[in-house]
Amino acid sequence: MELKREFFPLVRKTVMPRPYYTEETDVLGQKGTALAVNAAIYGDNWYLDREAGLIEIYGAGAAICFRNILPRKNKYEKEGLYLRLKLAYRTTENANVNIRTFSGRHITIPNSLEGAMYDDSETYWYVTDDLTLNINSIYTDEKMWIQRVDWEWVSKEVIYEDEAVEERKLFIPRNPKDIEKLYVPQKVNPTTIKEFLVKKIQNDDYFAKRCLSMLCEDKLMAKDMVELFKETGIEL
Incomplete structure (x- = not known):
């Protein structure tokens, strides 16, 4: 079939924000906190309250990117460590907020008037490259507030709940020399x-x-x- 070509005297230009490039940060420490007010926020239906240290979200569409204020997810991969992430948040009574978590799952987090921590245990298996929370849905006229993300490097060595009787069993002693060997360049032979x-x-x-x-x-x-x-x- 021969296509029929038309002439358009005016064509709309594409409007988009100018690209903004930031230097990657090297976040140090075994554990720490990333404040939500320092994250990059995209989309609609949010308000940044710097004085209270909160991001207020009242509808779907917002994406909160922690990529430049959290450690790189595979920084200690050679050592068998993964990035365990916990979200500090608060909601109105019937918000029923559905989010895409740091592990890429879509879950409805429990409502909490007093504030709660969502422990994303699935980061044991996978952490998204963008380190971004996506707000999929919030009930009409309800709200959610995000304060911070607590992070910690945790060993992938598993201990089951019924085995964790003593505190000393929860930690693995490590030798600096053994860790250094992991990063020594291998000879090619x-x-x-x-x-x-x-x-x-x-x-x-x-x-x-x-x-x-x-x-x-x-x-x-x-x-x-x-x-x-x-x-x-x-x-x-």
Whole structure:
């Protein structure tokens, strides 16, 4: 079909905010607090109360980005640590706020007139790259206030609740020399390359399948071309 081209004498320009670039910060410490008033806020239906130290949200659409005031999520990945995040907030009586959390889940947080902490335990498994809270919905005429995010580097070594009898069992003693070894640049030689490939196979199922396919290559090449083509499931 031949397309019919039209002429438009006026075309609207695209209007958007000028890009604003900030330097990435290196947040130090084992734990700390990121104040909501220092976060970047996008979207509609919010009011920033600097005097009270709160972000007031009264409808859906707001996105609160903590990316430049929280540590990088994979900063201590080699040490087996993850970023545990807790949100300090308050709501009106029937707000029923649904948010997309730092772990990427969409949850309805409990209403709290006096204020509460939402512990995002799912950051054990995953932390979003943007470190942003998205407000999906709030009931009409209801509100939510966000004060801060508390963060802490926590070990991925698990202890179950019925095992945590003594306080000393909750902490792992660490040796600086053992940690330093993790960051020493590896020499590239046959031994280190083999170790790399073994770890890659253990952690990457797709790569392991590719290795298996290479092992089966000679057997596949011995097959008839038509038979081999049929096994691929490709249609002419």
